[in-house]
Amino acid sequence: MTDAAAAPYRFAPGVKFRFDDTRQAWIVLAPERLFMPDEHATEILKLIDGARTADAVIDDLAARFDAPRATIAADVLEMLQDLIDRGVLRR
C-alpha cells in the first residue's frame, strides 16, 4: 500500500484516452489495441494526469461519488494495477 501511494500514474507511451462522438463513449487507443473501459475504469482514467498518485485518485473519487474512502480504495488499487498490466498506465 505504501508503494502504491508513492508514485503518480501516467499514460504509457503511445496510449491515448479520449471521448468518441460516434460511439458516445470513452476509448483507450494504443498501438494495435483499442478498448472501451467500463464506467469505473473510465472515471479513474479521467483522473490520470501524470501528477495524481493512487491516494489522490481515491480521494477524488471518494469525494465526487460521496463514497467512504475505505470502501473504494481496494477496488481502485486493483483497477490501477490491472491498467498497468494491460500496458495502459505507467508509473
Place this chain on the structure above:
Amino acid sequence: MTASAAALEPPLALLAELTHRCPLQCPYCSNPRALVTRAAELDIATWQRVLTEAAKLGVLQVHFSGGEPTARRDLLDLVRHAAGLGLYTNLITSGVQLDRARLAALADAGLDHIQLSFQDVDDAPGDAIAAYDGAQAKKRAVAALVVAQGLPLTANLVVHRRNLGRLAAMIDMAAGLGAARIEVAHAQYYGWALANRAALLPTRAQLEDADRVVDAARATLKGKVVIDYVTPDYYARRPKACMSGWGRRFINITPEGKALPCHAAETIPGIAFPFVTRESLSTIWQSSAAFARFRGTAWMPEPCRSCDQREVDWGGCRCQALALTGDATRTDPVCTLAPDHTLIEAALADPAREELTFRRFERV
C-alpha cells in the same frame, strides 16, 4: 435507416496502403503478387478526403502502410491531416528511408506511434531476406532515432523457418533498442509468402521452441515491454478471426483506392470491390455488396453454420480458404473441423525447399 444498417457497427481502423513501392523485397510480403504502380496511386486530396470520411464514420485508428509508406513524399501532410481529425496515427515502416529530420517532422505532425519491422538479428541473413544491403544496420539506427525522438516504438519481428532459431536474440535486440512493444509475427501464407511457403513454414519442433522463447521473454520483460505473439495458424486447431470478421472492424484501402475488407481480399474472384474515388466511405461500409459478402454468419456453409464458434472466429479467413481450396466460401482449412483440413496436413508434410522468390514488380 434499415434494421440491418442500424445494427451495423462503425469500423474501428483504416489501413491506408499508401503505395506498393518499397526498397525491400521480402519474400513473405503481404502485398498482392501484382503490384500497383506509382502512376496509379491516389493523390493526396483523395487520401485527405478518405481520412475525413473515415473519422466521420467512426474510425479511430489509421495505420499508414504499404509497401513502404515513407516512399510517399506527402506522408507528412497525411499524418498531419489524420492527427487533426483526432485519429490515432500509426506508421508501419521498414525504416530504411527514415532519418532524424524526417522523424522529427513526423512527430511534429502528430504521429502517435511507429511500427518498425526487423527481418533478423544478424546483418547477413537480415539483409539477404530483405534483398537490401545494409538494411539491418539501418533499421537499428532508425530504431534508436525513433526512441530518441520520444515516439513510441513497436518492433515487428517477422519469423519463419530460417530465422526462428534466433528469436531469443531478436527479442533481446528489440528490447535493447527501446521498443515498448514487440510483435512476434509468423509470416502469414498469402501472396508472396504462399509462393514461398515450402521455404518458410517452420517445423513443429521450431514452433514449440519459439513458444518457450516468447514465454521466457514475457517473464523477463514484464512491466517493461509488452510482447504480442501471432502464431502461424497452420499449426492451430481453429482458424484466426481474420480481420475480426469480414467487414466488421477494418477497411483496407489499396494504393489505387480500392476498398477491401482485408488486404488480401482482392484475390477473391467475382467480387467487385468499390473504389473510394467513386463512392464515399460510408456508402462503401454500409451498402456495398463487397463488404456485405462475408459479413456475419448468413453466408456460412456447414460445419460453420451450426458451429458454436461461428461468432468467435467467423469461419476463419476467406482468402486462405480461396488460396488453398480454390473456393472462398469454404470453411478455412486451418480448422480441424473443415472438410479441407487435409490440405493443411499435406502442407506441413511438404518437403522443405531452399530457394525463395523475392518480391518484385511483375506485370501490373
